[in-house]
Amino acid sequence: TPGLPPQAQVNITHDNSRVSAVLPSGECIEVLLHGATVTSWKDRAGNERLWLSEAAKLDGSKAVRGGIPLVFPVFGTAPDHEPTSKLPQHGFARNSRWDFLGKSTTESSGQTDASVKLDFGLSTATIDDEAKKLWPFSFSLIYSVTLTPDALRTGIVITNDGDQPFEFQTLLHTYFRIGDITKVKVSGLEEAAYIDKVDGAKEKQQAGDVTIAGEVDRVYHPASPETPVVVSESGEMKFSIVRDNLGDVVVWNPWVEKAQGMGDFEPKDGYRNMICVEAGAVKAWTKLEAGDAYEGGQIISV
């Protein structure tokens, strides 16, 4: 921006594989074009806020283990839902190369409130033939990642460009970095109904805060979508997640054995330093009529 000293400007770098942005106040993000996966979100002191496996594949050969992979059009696998039954776990979006569509910034002379929005696109025209064969619908996705000094927003717009309806699920699979899983509490899910994926998909109801002392894999459907879901550690708020049009919240920690079993999960005791709290629309199917668009997102405040 003409007239502003360089340190007051948002600095964006972009190469073949990733886009990075640094705010004048020092916070920064990195987004891999593979999956439009946010792989890094640092505070102004350089402390990482997202967990990324040391063995994560960042070369496009596999979905990224860590950061914020984007799940679309199926959560997990859905053998009983014919249109998505052939798709790999969590769909093709996290395994596709997205286009960087551009950025918009709001600058500030005071260096304290500049922000940046990065937009990424994926559509029928840009996914590979294999994905097209497995899910033959006409669609386009725009994924926007907005960084401000104290928040990260990730939002998706899904458009049905075809002439028949389709059904989808979507989820923002955020891996939060934490210091010690045994000191973490997740609040905002009190009384919520959930499906316990580690106990035969039984329907249960949450009592009090969620704490983790073993493998946890749950799909919550909180009654009030406006209530923020808050991750705190040793009584201190670390992340507050506000959802927009994403009615479900998955809480996942693989714990010892599942972490052992994942080749791309390193270090093996890294489960102590991460918790996935994933905002999504996954419990049911969202139907999108021809020509219609769906919009959903999350704002993570610190």
Ligand code: BG6
């Ligand atoms: C979570 C699911 O969202 O993602 C878990 O609820 C799954 O069941 C986890 O294990 C990781 O999935 P993936 O495909 O990235 O190993």
